[in-house]
Amino acid sequence: MYLLMTRPRAASERFVAQLSQPVQEVIEPVYSPLLDIRLVGEDVDVGDTRGLIFTSSNGVAAAARIMTARNLPCFCVGQATTVAARRQGWSASMAGESAEALIAGLLRQRPDGPLLHLRGQSGVGDVAQTLTQLGLTTRERVVYCQDLLPLTDEAVSALGGSAPVIAPIFSPRTARQFADLVQPVAPLLLAAMSDAVAKPLISLTAQAVRVAKRPDSDAMVTAVEKLVKQALRVEGGPDAH
Incomplete structure (x- = not known):
């Protein structure tokens, strides 16, 4: 088969x-x-960001290719994404097994913000918008797109x-x-x-x-x-x- x-x-x-x-x-x-993964942009300006959010291993891989700093903590969806972020040198923790669970987990943890969600162009779930509306300031940056x-x-x-x-x-x-x-x-x-x-x-x-x-x-x-x-x-x- x-x-x-x-x-x-x-x-x-x-x-x-x-x-x-x-x-x-x-x-x-x-x-x-x-799907073919294609990077978007050449650098990520983290500014006053205090932590990163990854909702896919693709996001981790894309960010790792256009970022050099690994000093910010990462909050991830799923074990595979968490492991991928750790392998790239970030201090990463799993905040939930889905985008919804990650939002709930971050609202319980209340880490220092603002946070930055590094995501794909076609990502689902308005993670940054939802967290911001609920009091945890979060921005987002598209770091890759997926061509069919x-x-x-x-x-x-x-x-x-x-x-x-x-x-x-x-x-x-x-x-x-x-x-x-x-x-x-x-x-x-x-x-x-x-x-x-x-x-x-x-x-x-x-x-x-x-x-x-x-x-x-x-x-x-x-x-x-x-x-x-x-x-x-x-x-x-x-x-x-």
Whole structure:
């Protein structure tokens, strides 16, 4: 069966490496990134900022490429983003597993402000505006944008075949692009990072749409591995017994 990875290539390869060895042995990865990350601007003027907010690993990676200072504390969404910020040299803590949870967490913590949200052009959730309205002054700066990409020929071929295709989808924007592009012939099983990611996928004729229990990479690995087992049972593979 195929594992169709729609994240940027490096992130996709890291995700595949997280899968258990038995699962890796029965899947063939197909890499077809649907978004291309492009930096916006050449520097970030933090001014009187007292802390940074990151709501994605892409934001961390973009900021790390256009900023040299690492002296400000960071408040992050999710464990993966927190780990990414730490690896880039920031003192980072997870403030919540979603944008809404981060807002609630920061309002409880009340860190010294103003804060600066470094985000993508198409980010969802008005983090800076909401925090400011609720008394925690927060500005925002777009540090990257995401250009939509078509499916690769390899992905189109897999989706048009007879072998099951499992596709983990990690963001609402990727989900919308996937739903717009895909007309599956192959049995399609989808793992969605959250309910918001799953919503655009409803229009597809998928055999299964499994929503991760938490919006993080470990939960997505679990969701994908359960879909692999489901596909093996349907196909009468070694897991069927």
